[in-house]
Amino acid sequence: MNESSSPPGGPESPAREIIHRVADRLHKQAIRLLRRLRREDVSTGLSPARASALSVLVFTGPLTLGALALAEQVSAPTMSRVVAALTGDGLVKRETDPEDGRVVRLRATAKGVRLLQQGRARRLRAFGDLLAPLDDDELAVLLRATELLERVVR
Amino acid sequence: MNESSSPPGGPESPAREIIHRVADRLHKQAIRLLRRLRREDVSTGLSPARASALSVLVFTGPLTLGALALAEQVSAPTMSRVVAALTGDGLVKRETDPEDGRVVRLRATAKGVRLLQQGRARRLRAFGDLLAPLDDDELAVLLRATELLERVVR
């Protein structure tokens, strides 16, 4: 496949052609990076879905089940099951809302926080090891790129 | 959690502290980006695992089942099943190796190539739409960052 070929209908703006190269290659690298870092998560004993849900609870504080499902972009039944596993392992506790008897408030336990932070540290250490060969200018480029992504991905 | 706190044992190199910020934030953005782009794949009717396997076959050419499993970092049984689905949909065809009767050579069909390229185009268009607000300097930063990732993720 030739990414830079013009679509049928006329040549596209040469100034914007860089968009396609960036989109293509950055997409590929994002996949490779996450695949690589995922290896580190194995040792926590937490699956990706559980680690991710627990992470949201730890870093954004207690949430209702629905809010957590929304944050993780999964359906309520899916989150309900993930949460059941987390509470079963004592990593999250359920609390009833005094205002509204329907909602389930979820809060990471001390054990959950500890486990998550260990896993997170491992992952960031692994990523850090990958980044170690870069000099400070190169790291600055990555940081700027990160800021651009933060702005652009909504 | 405070990412920039020093580990117990002494302050770390201030020059390298940027590594942790980059690792943490870039990791987050990679997750958000892929989650976002994955939405586009739904309309191809291909699940992520199938799309990814087909993509490897299209872009790197015919492979044995074992080589494809290795490329996708999954076990042989897992790939065997994914391939069964792809062949069932007429997107991939199996060929026997004249040299070695054990191996299964896999090749994307014309239909498979077409479907994949459509999906790819959609995904890249979506990413392109996200990147559209950036000016050329900002795109250049992203491109440089991509090159750094290519170098660093092995």
Next chain:
DNA sequence: TGACATAAGTTAGCTAGGCTAACTAAACTG
């Protein structure tokens, strides 16, 4: 050359995690 070892895939059977549909219980609303 026949017996054994190795290698490539498949089959069987488990788990996790995604979904929709259908249900329960609680809270609104008129």
Next chain:
DNA sequence: CAGTTTAGTTAGCCTAGCTAACTTATGTCA
């Protein structure tokens, strides 16, 4: 207070990950 809406759960399906055990084909070597 009847009906509707909302939060979450249960049931049931599918995909995709795994290991263990099997089949078939190659390779090895006494």
